[in-house]
Amino acid sequence: MLVLVVDSSTPAVTAALVEVTASGVVTRAHRCTVDARAHGELLAPQVDAVLADVGARPTDLGAIVAGLGPGPFTGLRVGLVTAATMGQVLDIPAYGVCSLDAIGYPAAAGEPVLAASDARRREVYWAIYDGAGQRLVGPEVGTPLVAAERARALSVTVAVGDGAHRYADTLGLPLRPEPRYPDANALATLAAERIRAGAPGDPLTPLYLRRPDAVAATARKPVLP
Amino acid sequence: MADEPLILGIETSCDETGVGIVRGHTLLADALASSVDQHARFGGVVPEVASRAHLEAIVPTMQRALTEAGVALADIDAIAVTAGPGLAGALLVGVAAAKGYAVAAEKPVYGVNHLAAHVAVDTLEHGPLPEPAVALLVSGGHSSLLLVDDLARGVTPLGATIDDAAGEAFDKIARLLGLPFPGGPYIDREARAGDPAAIAFPRGLTAAKDLAAHRYDFSFSGLKTAVARWVEARQRAGEPVPVADVAASFQEAVCDVLVAKALDACRTSGIETLVIGGGVAANSRLRAMAEQRAARHGIRVRVPRPGLCTDNGAMVAALGAHLVASGVAPSRLDLPADSAMPLTTVSV
Numbered sequence A: 001m002l003v004l005v006v007d008s009s010t011p012a013v014t015a016a017l018v019e020v021t022a023s024g025v026v027t028r029a030h031r032c033t034v035d036a037r038a039h040g041e042l043l044a045p046q047v048d049a050v051l052a053d054v055g056a057r058p059t060d061l062g063a064i065v066a067g068l069g070p071g072p073f074t075g076l077r078v079g080l081v082t083a084a085t086m087g088q089v090l091d092i093p094a095y096g097v098c099s100l101d102a103i104g105y106p107a108a109a110g111e112p113v114l115a116a117s118d119a120r121r122r123e124v125y126w127a128i129y130d131g132a133g134q135r136l137v138g139p140e141v142g143t144p145l146v147a148a149e150r151a152r153a154l155s156v157t158v159a160v161g162d163g164a165h166r167y168a169d170t171l172g173l174p175l176r177p178e179p180r181y182p183d184a185n186a187l188a189t190l191a192a193e194r195i196r197a198g199a200p201g202d203p204l205t206p207l208y209l210r211r212p213d214a215v216a217a218t219a220r221k222p223v224l225p
Numbered sequence B: 001m002a003d004e005p006l007i008l009g010i011e012t013s014c015d016e017t018g019v020g021i022v023r024g025h026t027l028l029a030d031a032l033a034s035s036v037d038q039h040a041r042f043g044g045v046v047p048e049v050a051s052r053a054h055l056e057a058i059v060p061t062m063q064r065a066l067t068e069a070g071v072a073l074a075d076i077d078a079i080a081v082t083a084g085p086g087l088a089g090a091l092l093v094g095v096a097a098a099k100g101y102a103v104a105a106e107k108p109v110y111g112v113n114h115l116a117a118h119v120a121v122d123t124l125e126h127g128p129l130p131e132p133a134v135a136l137l138v139s140g141g142h143s144s145l146l147l148v149d150d151l152a153r154g155v156t157p158l159g160a161t162i163d164d165a166a167g168e169a170f171d172k173i174a175r176l177l178g179l180p181f182p183g184g185p186y187i188d189r190e191a192r193a194g195d196p197a198a199i200a201f202p203r204g205l206t207a208a209k210d211l212a213a214h215r216y217d218f219s220f221s222g223l224k225t226a227v228a229r230w231v232e233a234r235q236r237a238g239e240p241v242p243v244a245d246v247a248a249s250f251q252e253a254v255c256d257v258l259v260a261k262a263l264d265a266c267r268t269s270g271i272e273t274l275v276i277g278g279g280v281a282a283n284s285r286l287r288a289m290a291e292q293r294a295a296r297h298g299i300r301v302r303v304p305r306p307g308l309c310t311d312n313g314a315m316v317a318a319l320g321a322h323l324v325a326s327g328v329a330p331s332r333l334d335l336p337a338d339s340a341m342p343l344t345t346v347s348v
């Protein structure tokens, strides 16, 4: 089955087409651009491009997989609204996968790993995975120091992801170079069981992890300056 | 008529998620989801709260619009979406949604100007707009006077507020008077029981020296301060605040300036059509005063019904239909959301 994968939870804007078969997940087309400020501009043309790459039409798609974040709010929503609207038009299920899982799962390779992406404000979105790539802790948002302490307590020996690179000194862990951003094939692999089973789609609720920046007005503010 | 283009419009520039469907000048559906209740306790629209609400609302709102119109996305000829101006994060959800629909349904997409859409929506009620026309757009986010030479290709800004938007002034005065947010409808209601001549509040930028530099511009910040001073003086003296009279006198001052400048623009250019749009166009006093004074000069005032004046998807669809009918090319798929989109840009 031809499946569209999108993720916009990090500075990398990703669209990919994968073939999900009974035995595996094969990437057929892949576009990724790293530009934290242009998610809204880049994603739709990339979706168009991967379809053109394999000579497919949207109606050839059987399912959509979207990274749910965590990620900076504005960009994150682009991928999710794209997946939700396309799923609605095509009447196909859209599945959500934690974007950090698509970094931690492929990186685990036998040893526990800390996956981190940049959360801005000197914080990271992070999660910890066991050697089989199963998430043990997270996803959470916090300072790199807190993430490093939890990783040490769980005997994590390696870190991965753009956030880990950015705060390598604080984390004090050896780095895996890849994947730096959520891996499209991993996103599809983590949803493959649901895709094969034809499970109902998800509501695609973003993993915001932070509350909106808004303070409720407790006292009436004076109108006069 | 079945051969007129079937256009879908998406609006998410502020706190309303709107999806409208039109065929030519005929409105088929206008579905709306509002996050206004989530903002009420903050006394104003919180951008991140609005953006989150748009993401949750867009798919169900689209479904309601399609059902209401009795059409499928496959039947649509083009998708129009507000690309600006507005709240950046909120616009982005609508633009990304429009692209998702456009890519999946293989339809063209038009990124359009929210303000031009406020003008275009009137065609759904009163038919094609005579050009040139003057348009007065007043809401919580904008207060502009424009010359509409060609709604498909460009409008000329004549003037705008130099401080607060008119709707913002309504919100602030409502808060001052202990009325709920958004303030417009509550001021309107209170004012009906009040005397518009009870208190002489100032008319911003109407003095001769101001007119020289700001003939078609507006200013509501001085009025807001004057009302606040007046109310606080009453409170300090331990006297009750005559809410109805304050509301009526404040509303009269706002409407007086808006109508005077709009009609001045019409008369100066010899234009016989004035279109009023935006949330404040739902104000009953503004509508009555504009019609009354315009009639004296033989100017026709066109104001859509209140439900079409506030932000909605139908207005975006109406502008989209006009663009398609005028042969304007669709936008590219990489069209950006532009929170500061200038009035001179009708579509990107």
Ligand SMILES: [Zn+2]
Pocket (backbone or CB within 6 Å): B114, B118, B139, B141, B278, B279, B310, B311
């Ligand atoms: Zn508006």
